[in-house]
Amino acid sequence: MITPQMKIDPDRCMKCGFCMSVCPVYHVDHIENHVARGRNVLLRMVRDNELTIEDDYRECLYSCLLCRRCDAVCPANLSPADITLEARNDVVEKKGMSWIQKIIYWGILNRRSLVARFVGLAGLIPGLSSKGGRPLHHLADMASFIPGVLSLPRMSLRPLRKRVSMVTSPPPDVKERGQVAFFPGCIFEFFLPDVGEDTVNSLAKAGFSVVFPEGLNCCGLSVHNAGDFKTSCLLASRNIEALEPYDHVITGCATCGSALKDYHKWFREGDPMAEKAREFSKKVSDFSEFLVKNGFNGGSADHCPTTVTYHDPCHLRLHQGVYLEPREILNSIEGIKYLEMDNADACCGLGGSFSIAHREVSLGIQDKKMESLKKSGAQAVVTSCPGCMLYLAHGIRRYKLPMKVMHISRLTR
Amino acid sequence: MTITKDIIKRLNKILGDKSVLVSRTDLMSFSYDATSNWQGMPEIVLFPTDIKQISEVLALANENSIPVTVRGAGTNLSGGSIPVSGGIVLCTSRMNRIIEIDAVNFTATVEAGVVLNDFNMELAKQNLFFPPDPQSYLAATMGGCVAENSGGPYGLKYGVFKHYLLGMKAVLATGEIVSLGAKTIKNVTGYDLPLLICGSEGTLAVVAQATIKLLPMPEARQTVLAVFNDVITANAAVSKILSRGVRPAKAELIDNWIIRRIEEAAPLGLPVDAEAILLFELDGAVETVSMEAAKVVELCFNAGATDVREAKDKKEADNFWTARRMGFSAIYGNAPTALAEDVTVPMDKLPELMERIKRIGEKNDVMIVTMGHAGDGNLHPCILTDKKNPEHYARAQKSTQEIFDAALELNGVISGEHGIGLEKRRYLKNAMPPEAIELLKKIKTVFDPRGILNPGKIWE
Numbered sequence: 001m002i003t004p005q006m007k008i009d010p011d012r013c014m015k016c017g018f019c020m021s022v023c024p025v026y027h028v029d030h031i032e033n034h035v036a037r038g039r040n041v042l043l044r045m046v047r048d049n050e051l052t053i054e055d056d057y058r059e060c061l062y063s064c065l066l067c068r069r070c071d072a073v074c075p076a077n078l079s080p081a082d083i084t085l086e087a088r089n090d091v092v093e094k095k096g097m098s099w100i101q102k103i104i105y106w107g108i109l110n111r112r113s114l115v116a117r118f119v120g121l122a123g124l125i126p127g128l129s130s131k132g133g134r135p136l137h138h139l140a141d142m143a144s145f146i147p148g149v150l151s152l153p154r155m156s157l158r159p160l161r162k163r164v165s166m167v168t169s170p171p172p173d174v175k176e177r178g179q180v181a182f183f184p185g186c187i188f189e190f191f192l193p194d195v196g197e198d199t200v201n202s203l204a205k206a207g208f209s210v211v212f213p214e215g216l217n218c219c220g221l222s223v224h225n226a227g228d229f230k231t232s233c234l235l236a237s238r239n240i241e242a243l244e245p246y247d248h249v250i251t252g253c254a255t256c257g258s259a260l261k262d263y264h265k266w267f268r269e270g271d272p273m274a275e276k277a278r279e280f281s282k283k284v285s286d287f288s289e290f291l292v293k294n295g296f297n298g299g300s301a302d303h304c305p306t307t308v309t310y311h312d313p314c315h316l317r318l319h320q321g322v323y324l325e326p327r328e329i330l331n332s333i334e335g336i337k338y339l340e341m342d343n344a345d346a347c348c349g350l351g352g353s354f355s356i357a358h359r360e361v362s363l364g365i366q367d368k369k370m371e372s373l374k375k376s377g378a379q380a381v382v383t384s385c386p387g388c389m390l391y392l393a394h395g396i397r398r399y400k401l402p403m404k405v406m407h408i409s410r411l412t413r
Numbered sequence: 414m415t416i417t418k419d420i421i422k423r424l425n426k427i428l429g430d431k432s433v434l435v436s437r438t439d440l441m442s443f444s445y446d447a448t449s450n451w452q453g454m455p456e457i458v459l460f461p462t463d464i465k466q467i468s469e470v471l472a473l474a475n476e477n478s479i480p481v482t483v484r485g486a487g488t489n490l491s492g493g494s495i496p497v498s499g500g501i502v503l504c505t506s507r508m509n510r511i512i513e514i515d516a517v518n519f520t521a522t523v524e525a526g527v528v529l530n531d532f533n534m535e536l537a538k539q540n541l542f543f544p545p546d547p548q549s550y551l552a553a554t555m556g557g558c559v560a561e562n563s564g565g566p567y568g569l570k571y572g573v574f575k576h577y578l579l580g581m582k583a584v585l586a587t588g589e590i591v592s593l594g595a596k597t598i599k600n601v602t603g604y605d606l607p608l609l610i611c612g613s614e615g616t617l618a619v620v621a622q623a624t625i626k627l628l629p630m631p632e633a634r635q636t637v638l639a640v641f642n643d644v645i646t647a648n649a650a651v652s653k654i655l656s657r658g659v660r661p662a663k664a665e666l667i668d669n670w671i672i673r674r675i676e677e678a679a680p681l682g683l684p685v686d687a688e689a690i691l692l693f694e695l696d697g698a699v700e701t702v703s704m705e706a707a708k709v710v711e712l713c714f715n716a717g718a719t720d721v722r723e724a725k726d727k728k729e730a731d732n733f734w735t736a737r738r739m740g741f742s743a744i745y746g747n748a749p750t751a752l753a754e755d756v757t758v759p760m761d762k763l764p765e766l767m768e769r770i771k772r773i774g775e776k777n778d779v780m781i782v783t784m785g786h787a788g789d790g791n792l793h794p795c796i797l798t799d800k801k802n803p804e805h806y807a808r809a810q811k812s813t814q815e816i817f818d819a820a821l822e823l824n825g826v827i828s829g830e831h832g833i834g835l836e837k838r839r840y841l842k843n844a845m846p847p848e849a850i851e852l853l854k855k856i857k858t859v860f861d862p863r864g865i866l867n868p869g870k871i872w873e
């Protein structure tokens with residue numbers, strides 16, 4: 001019987017190399033310590049004092065996208081992604097975080113709108129803004145705020161919260177079937193509020209009254225992935241509390257969804273929050289998952305392209321096992337033709353701050369995705385994750401492809 | 414330290430700094446392979462991207478007598494790719510282009526770093542088949558497979574890498590680039606140099622490209638699972654099947670310990686008290702496969718199997734084969750160190766070898782788990798141990814020695830498919846006459862006068 005403890009024991013790695021067959025990072029740079037097998041060996045060496053927690057080791061720990069492809073193929077039933085997370089946490093506990101990380105994480109935790117405003121203001125400063133300036137990323141990723149070339153959309157002057165009402169009811173001709181709480185996530189909230197609106201409107205159109213709850217915070221995944229479990233658990237606790245009154249929590253962000261569904265794994269055994277989180281996770285659904293479960297019946301989309309393809313976000317397909325539902329939705333919408341592309345489930349290359357800290361590899365992963373997109377011949381690529389959307393759009397600009405990027409809710413609104 | 418700052422500078426110039434690793438963490442990460450008990454630190458790791466770079470690196474290394482250990486994915490099980498003498502690790506994994514798939518002539522040419530599984534996927538698109546299947550195929554590189562003369566379960570019907578190798582582009586220790594062999598199925602032009610390099614474990618030349626022959630994809634496949642009360646009956650069943658003219662593509666044997674572990678981890682409904690399970694794959698034309706599968710079922714029952722099942726669909730077949738692969742994970746889930754051996758005996762001696770292995774385990778009080786390729790006499794006894802427990806580890810090593818002795822006494826060999834590398838070099842003198850070992854050494858000197866290529870391997 002494989003216990004949870006056994007799943008994170010790097011000693012059980014037999015170095016078979018199966019992880020090398022699926023690792024997007026290894027496929028680009030072929031460096032042994034950038035793949036699960038290599039990291040497992042380094043961890044053992046650090047534990048046995050053959051290596052110290054020097055910068056290089058830290059660099060290896062953070063050269064992982066945490067996409068969990070290796071988890072799926074490991075014949076020893078290890079979870080290399082969790083092993084990596086634990087090791088990051090260990091480094092954070094032993095060495096602490098950088099002051100900038102501390103400030104930002106404190107900010108997200110206590111004054112998210114203030115931090116958002118700062119991001120917004122920063123977005124207006126020439127050279128810091130979206131248009132070919134320095135990168136400003138997903139809120140929590142500001143910790144890895146270093147020069148690069150990633151261009152992002154300008155911070156929206158009116159965040160999502162100011163655009164949608166506290167409760168969005170179904171249109172008058174649609175019978176109400178129930179109530180759901182909407183979890184927007186930072187990118188919808190501050191960068192792509194129009195997509196957030198689409199998601200809310202789609203849910204309303206499907207017959208649900210959509211509540212935009214007060215007191216929500218960042219989902220915490222970036223903080224958690226950086227190894228700061230303390231802060232991420234605080235963020236999780238606050239979100240769980242804020243969403244307590246609702247039976248269904250829906251998000252249009254694959255990343256946030258994977259975090260919310262995983263909250264119960266974030267708390268240590270014996271933490272009273274763990275059980276609460278387990279109950280909470282059960283009521284979380286991804287947008288497309290929820291629509292299909294509730295009998296999505298197609299309909300027509302306005303101003304939509306005629307041919308679309310779909311990109312599977314790692315956080316949806318690999319973390320949540322949701323990949324049939326978006327396709328079902330796309331296949332049932334009148335007037336569009338769905339084309340499955342090669343390697344639809346290949347990573348877009350973003351991986352949160354990975355795309356900034358490991359620029360070249362990230363672009364190498366993106367290259368492969370762009371080749372598939374090009375070959376697909378579709379007029380638009382649809383996906384379920386705002387992070388993927390930003391990075392796909394970046395790649396499409398880089399490759400000058402005649403293609404739009406859309407969130408799936410644009411076609412269902 | 415044989416590599417000076419000046420040499421590093423010159424290597425940087427040949428390869429570009431993104432293809433050169435020198436940090437301690439990086440070097441550590443190229444100091445091992447898939448064996449659990451060997452390690453050796455390189456001084457520098459290089460990632461050539463074309464054959465010209467390999468040639469320049471070798472010329473420089475030869476001039477300065479720097480050891481060069483070639484590595485693909487490092488999935489080998491012999492210690493073969495471990496740089497025990499320091500120096501350069503030459504990693505071919507970034508040379509991963511499939512140069513040609515010739516569906517008319519049934520040949521392909523690939524660069525050394527192409528991953529076997531990626532190659533198979535490309536072939537499948539054209540309905541072509543390349544049978545050699547070392548179980549590390551998901552990550553193993555073609556160059557590594559040529560150097561190790563790898564094989565796997567398909568060996569029974571289809572042979573191993575050397576049976577498919579037609580030609581290669583290689584780089585000699587002194588830096589010359591040579592084309593060996595050809596693209597033809599038949600070729601007796603001089604000594605068969607590609608075959609000499611195949612299985613030489615990186616000690617004779619660096620394989621940069623390989624040309625291999627292909628087969629058409631079999632039209633159909635069928636998996637059959639048979640349960641036996643003892644290993645001897647299982648083995649007799651395999652002999653019976655072969656002697657009746659049925660040649661399964663694979664005939665794999667799993668022992669009771671592994672059956673139990675599989676059932677604990679992910680139940681497939683295998684009988685946990687069975688002593689042995691045989692897993693067959695039949696392939697070929699649809700009619701042949703269904704006829705042969707029926708024959709295998711009948712012959713297994715006749716030979717005394719307690720249960721025989723044909724997989725009802727591809728999914729069930731995949732499940733059975735996953736179980737076979739899971740055997741290894743079960744082993745590593747239960748021991749910090751596993752010595753995975755690779756002894757091979759003439760097929761009719763397999764039951765006796767298994768019997769002896771069982772006794773060796775009991776005598777030395779160590780757990781020995783056995784999986785094997787029943788049809789070709791190739792057995793993988795795995796000794797579960799812990800190298801941090803010197804007393805236990807000594808008993809495990811003693812058992813290894815005794816298993817080798819047993820295989821040799823039964824007219825077998827100490828390695829069927831993993832190679833000698835570091836793992837078995839101290840046993841070579843028991844397994845080969847001294848004159849033959851002398852011949853190996855002389856051949857080595859002709860190819861590599863300064864002994865820079867993978868020094869310290871095969872013999873002591």
